[in-house]
Amino acid sequence: MxxxxxxxxxxxxxxxxxxxxxxxxxxxxxxxxECAMVDDPISNWTAISYSSGNQTDYFDDQQTGNTTSSSDIVGLGSDDAFYTQFDNGGDDTSLTDGTLFFRVRLGAPGGNSTPEFDRNLFIGVDADGDGALDLYLGVHHQGSSDELAIYGPGTDLNISPNTTSITGPVQTITEVDGVNYDYSAVTLGDTDLDDDGETDYYLSFAYDLQTIVDAMFAQAGITMDENTMLSYVLATATQDNSFNQDLNGVGKTYSVSDDWSTLGALADPISASGNVSAVPEPGALALLGLASFFGFGFSRRSRREGN
Ligand SMILES: [Ca+2]
Ligand SMILES: [Ca+2]
Ligand SMILES: [Ca+2]
Ligand SMILES: [Ca+2]
Structure with a gap:
């Protein structure tokens, strides 16, 4: 049947x-x-918002490196610096499968003869809303390394630049161009936001959500899925254990003891699936469904009784 x-x-x-x-x-x-790809046009991506009112991000404000460094995160107005995208994996019964994508706009191509992001980049993730970063997702391009990596929070508080204790990589992931990694010139609109004579570049990368879910539990004891609200802190670095170059949403001069929120470095919460307000718990959803079912039943019955 x-x-x-x-x-x-x-x-x-x-x-x-x-x-x-x-x-x-x-x-x-x-x-x-299901169609999300790492090299999708920028119109497919969701900008990660910051309610601080700060520019995300200021120009030439990296702590080290010259003004044309690929470590300079740049954004202005509707040309945002930090984006996300989600592919739910096609299995709607699982909340931990699928792929989580990120894209960051940089002020210059980097590299020597060919454009290459030749630094490190970290996304600190606060998954329980307490302002302390619980896990770090990274692009690990230090020295000869060319890989994606996941780092633990170490033993310090991870609530401000001077309490950040990023561990060495706890997991590395091979980069595959066009699959989980892409480095491409900005081609639409203003292609040189910071007017440094260097074309801006999009650094795009992706992780299996399950990998993040597993690492989040192993490193921080936090259970998460695609609906968990996440707050990000984004930064570039010359080394893979601190935010020592450019902090997104923060200018060149800041107090290293201020917390992420005070600095304006903490992005507004967003789930992996792209929701910016919390999704009701399954129990509440079931109640809602039950209520609407009975509501529908009542209206049918009253119509019948009226006939
Ligand atoms: Ca910058
Ligand atoms: Ca530029
Ligand atoms: Ca936390
Ligand atoms: Ca900055």
């Missing part, structure tokens, strides 16, 4: 129709989300 016949046998036709429309809708939105 197929789905339509089975449903028709047990449910009124109008209710069955609504169910089929809803299933079709969820299947189609799932298919759209």
């Amino acid at each position: 197929n789905l339509n016949v089975m449903l028709s046998a047990n449910l009124p036709r109008s209710l069955c129709l609504i169910f089929v429309v809803l299933v079709t809708h969820f299947l189609s939105t799932g298919r759209q989300a």
Whole structure:
């Protein structure tokens, strides 16, 4: 017996129709989300917002390196510096599968003869909303390294630049161009935001969400999934254990003991799946579904009784 016949046998036709429309809708939105790619055009990406009002990010404000350094995170107005995208993996029953993408705009190509991001980049992740970073996702291009990496928070508080204790990589992931890594020139609109004569570049990279979920639990004891609200702190660095070059949302001069939020370095919370407000817990969702089901039942009954 197929789905339509089975449903028709047990449910009124109008209710069955609504169910089929809803299933079709969820299947189609799932298919759209599956298409995310690391080299997608910028219009496909979601800018990560900062409510601090600071520029994300100021020009030529990296702590070391010259004014045309690829360590300079740049953004202004609608040309944001920090983006995300999510591919839910196509299995809507799992909340920990899929791929989480990031993109960062840099003020110059870097490299010698060919453009290359030749520094380190960290995304500190606060997954429980206490202002302390619990895990670091990184692009590890220090020296001869060319890999994505995940780092632990170490033993310090990780609430400010001078309490950051990033460990060595606890996991490294091979970069595959076009799959989990892309480094491409900005080609649309103002391609040199910081007017340094160097074309700006997008550094884009991706992690399996399950890898982040596992590392978050192993390093910080925090259980998370695609709906967990995450707050990011983004920075570039010459070495892979501190934020020593450019802190996104913060100018060149700042107090290293101020917390991330005071500095304006803490991004507004966003889940891996792209929600900017918390998704209700499954229990609350079930209650909501139950209420709407009974609400629908009552209105049908009252119409019948009115006939
Ligand atoms: Ca900058
Ligand atoms: Ca530039
Ligand atoms: Ca935390
Ligand atoms: Ca900065």
